Amino acid sequence: MFDATDVEVIPLGEACGAEIRGVDLKKDLSDEVVAKIQQAWNDHLVLCFRGQDLTQEDQLRFAARFGPLGARKQAPEPLRDKAEGVWQLDPKILLVSNIKVDGIPVGAFGDGDMWFHIDSGYSEKPYKYTFLYGVELPAEGGDTLFANMYKAYDALSDDMKKRIAGKKALHIHEYKRAEKVDLSTDISKVPHWFHPVAITHPLTKRKALFVDRLMTARIEGVSNEESDEILRELYDHGEKPEFTYAHKWRLGDFVMWDNLALIHARSWFPPEQRRLMRRCTVDGAPVFE
Ligand code: OGA
Ligand code: MN
Numbered sequence: 001m002f003d004a005t006d007v008e009v010i011p012l013g014e015a016c017g018a019e020i021r022g023v024d025l026k027k028d029l030s031d032e033v034v035a036k037i038q039q040a041w042n043d044h045l046v047l048c049f050r051g052q053d054l055t056q057e058d059q060l061r062f063a064a065r066f067g068p069l070g071a072r073k074q075a076p077e078p079l080r081d082k083a084e085g086v087w088q089l090d091p092k093i094l095l096v097s098n099i100k101v102d103g104i105p106v107g108a109f110g111d112g113d114m115w116f117h118i119d120s121g122y123s124e125k126p127y128k129y130t131f132l133y134g135v136e137l138p139a140e141g142g143d144t145l146f147a148n149m150y151k152a153y154d155a156l157s158d159d160m161k162k163r164i165a166g167k168k169a170l171h172i173h174e175y176k177r178a179e180k181v182d183l184s185t186d187i188s189k190v191p192h193w194f195h196p197v198a199i200t201h202p203l204t205k206r207k208a209l210f211v212d213r214l215m216t217a218r219i220e221g222v223s224n225e226e227s228d229e230i231l232r233e234l235y236d237h238g239e240k241p242e243f244t245y246a247h248k249w250r251l252g253d254f255v256m257w258d259n260l261a262l263i264h265a266r267s268w269f270p271p272e273q274r275r276l277m278r279r280c281t282v283d284g285a286p287v288f289e
Contacts, residue, residue, distance in 0.1 A: 004032040009040045016148040016262065017245040018044035025052050025062045025254060034065045042204050046146045046257040048247065054133055054254060056278065060092055063131045063256075063280050070127050070281035073120055076189055079175045084108060096132070096277040107276065114177040114266040116147060116239055117214035119259050119281065122173035122191045127281040128202075130264075131256045134249045136276040141269030144247045144255065146262045149208040152238040153198055156209070163230060164197040166289065169211060170218040171195055181217045194220060196289035197234075201260055209238055210287065212263045238263060260287065 006022035018040055023033060041047055054062075063069060069092045075084065085107035087095050097107030119127045132144070156164075172181050172192035181190070197219060199210045213235040219227040246267070247255060257264060259281075269275060 004030070004036045007033055007036045007040075009044070011044065012046075012048065012247075013245040015151065015243050015245045016045040016146055017048070017247070018046075019048045019050065021050075023049060025049055025054055026058050029062070029065065038066070041256070041258060045148060045150075045261050046245065046247070046255065049254040050250060051252040052133070052254040053252065056090065056093060059131060059133055059254070059278060060280055063129070063282060066129055067282040070120075070283045073123065073191075075175055076191065078189060092280055094279040094281075096279055097136075097275060098271060099136075099274050099276055109177060109266075111269075111271040112177060113268040115212070115214035116145070116235070116263040116265040117212045118171070118210070118263055120284075121171040121195070121210075121212065121215050122193055124193050124286055125284045126195075126287065127259045128284040129256060129282040130259050131254070131280050131282075133255075133278045134251060134253045135278055136274045137249050137251055138269040138273035138275050140273075141267050142249065142275050143267040144249070145244055145265040145267060146247065146257060147238050147240075147244045147264070149210065149238060149243075149261055149263060150201075150204075150206050151243045152240075153207045153209040155243075156237065160230075160233070161198075164219075164234075167197045167222070168194040168220045169197050169216050169231075170220070171212075171215045172217050173215050176214070178214075180213075181215070183217055195287055198289060199260065199287040200289060201258075202285065202287070204261070206261075208261050209234065210260075211235065211238065213239070239265075260284070 008021040010019045085105045087106040095107035098111045211234045
């Protein structure tokens with residue numbers, strides 16, 4: 001029987017991240033243990049449990065302790081071939097993979113690196129949490145990188161904090177992985193939403209920068225030039241090494257992150273090596289400055 005006193009929290013880096021020991025996620029966890037995990041999560045933003053052996057049901061049962069599970073988002077028809085994959089059978093699960101069967105992708109996000117982003121940041125209610133389990137891993141690369149957006153916000157100059165105060169930005173998803181969105185076309189059919197450039201985290205009440213290189217495309221209420229200048233500065237700032245932690249996956253790792261306090265990315269891995277990750281989420285709500 002697990003007891004909250006068995007839960008050990010070991011920080012993984014300066015920026016964010018902690019490993020949690022003493023918990024078997026297959027088991028039914030007491031409210032006390034869940035509360036201890038939640039506290040560590042608020043403090044460290046991304047948690048890793050090593051050596052887990054989890055079925056899809058185990059993963060969903062554990063994730064549901066932190067709120068209503070999110071549904072996998074369906075890409076609009078014209079973008080559908082860039083998303084999805086043919087093994088996507090459960091509406092609460094997204095398989096992230098480069099594996100193909102008869103030339104057809106089985107999962108989402110394929111090969112290569114992926115720029116920093118917020119999961120479903122392009123929607124009215126970005127997911128609150130994301131949970132990722134490593135099922136098959138390449139021998140090298142394919143790290144998941146996390147950047148602490150509390151630290152990034154706190155470290156902005158007073159001038160920049162003033163420039164972005166009260167501003168909203170367009171978040172838009174064309175199902176690209178390492179390429180800017182094309183705003184010269186009609187975006188009405190491309191999923192998008194406007195969010196404050198800095199948000200107040202609903203749980204911790206801390207200010208977090210809410211901008212990412214992949215999907216944040218335009219700050220409202222300023223010229224194109226000024227928007228581009230500010231966004232370039234904010235992308236580079238948020239991705240600074242002092243705010244980031246790179247997770248090098250080992251088989252059996254279960255990683256969960258706070259999708260409102262972090263942005264995350266993926267590093268390159270050899271395309272001929274298989275990578276399969278199982279993702280689920282907890283639903284979010286509109287975010288506010
Ligand atoms: C995701 C994601 C990165 C990775 O599942 O949302 O960004 O390393 N994954 O697979
Ligand atoms: Mn993601």
